[in-house]
Amino acid sequence: MLEVRSLAIPDVKIIHTDRLSDARGYFCETFRRSAFAEKGILHDFVQDNQSSSDMVGTVRGLHFQRPPFAQAKLIRVLSGAILDVVVDLRRSSPTFGEHIAVKLDSEAGEQLFVPKGFAHGFCTLQPRTVVFYKVDQVYAPSHDGGLYWADPALAIEWPVTTVEAQVSSKDRSLPKLDQLAAVFE
Numbered sequence: 001m002l003e004v005r006s007l008a009i010p011d012v013k014i015i016h017t018d019r020l021s022d023a024r025g026y027f028c029e030t031f032r033r034s035a036f037a038e039k040g041i042l043h044d045f046v047q048d049n050q051s052s053s054d055m056v057g058t059v060r061g062l063h064f065q066r067p068p069f070a071q072a073k074l075i076r077v078l079s080g081a082i083l084d085v086v087v088d089l090r091r092s093s094p095t096f097g098e099h100i101a102v103k104l105d106s107e108a109g110e111q112l113f114v115p116k117g118f119a120h121g122f123c124t125l126q127p128r129t130v131v132f133y134k135v136d137q138v139y140a141p142s143h144d145g146g147l148y149w150a151d152p153a154l155a156i157e158w159p160v161t162t163v164e165a166q167v168s169s170k171d172r173s174l175p176k177l178d179q180l181a182a183v184f185e
């Protein structure tokens with residue numbers, strides 16, 4: 001059974017897929033195109049990504065790709081836990097600049113669906129956290145974009161401070177929301 005629940009920004013969805021348990025453990029269909037399509041998530045996922053972060057408090061993000069290489073993402077945690085964060089960057093959206101923060105972990109196995117038009121990032125809550133996500137457009141470094149994760153204007157309650165966080169040098173120098181030219185309509 002596939003359960004899809006809209007979050008406070010309704011185009012962002014949490015997905016629960018049943019686990020079939022037996023003496024060995026469990027089996028779970030994490031993605032079946034037709035079942036997702038029946039629930040309104042019809043995307044041609046063309047690339048799978050996986051990252052592993054060694055330390056608690058590793059922040060990756062907030063990232064997006066510019067059109068025409070914008071990506072919808074289907075995210076889940078294979079090991080460990082994250083606070084996953086998405087920021088609405090659609091200029092015509094009533095929730096432009098607002099965000100959703102949701103905990104994802106390998107125990108619950110829930111997935112987050114993020115449509116095009118959002119910046120995405122996460123902070124690891126456990127060591128050696130492995131995140132897996134499907135995207136519906138290939139990586140296009142020329143269209144890479146980002147937003148500074150700790151921009152106070154975003155009012156995201158991260159579990160780490162800017163001093164504690166493990167962040168790439170690229171992510172440390174991303175623009176704040178008010179410095180970002182319009183990306184999505």
Ligand SMILES: Cc1cn([C@H]2C[C@H](O)[C@@H](COP(=O)(O)OP(=O)(O)O[C@H]3O[C@@H](C)C(=O)[C@@H](O)[C@H]3O)O2)c(=O)[nH]c1=O
Pocket residue numbers: 049051060061062063064120121122138139168
């Ligand atoms: C995203 C990506 C990176 N790379 C390369 C570029 C670089 O050498 C290395 C690490 O890239 P990054 O530092 O951008 O990795 P990372 O910071 O993990 O980037 C990811 O962050 C999360 C939050 C997302 O939502 C993703 O879309 C992606 O932007 O991997 C690819 O080859 N393909 C890809 O699809």
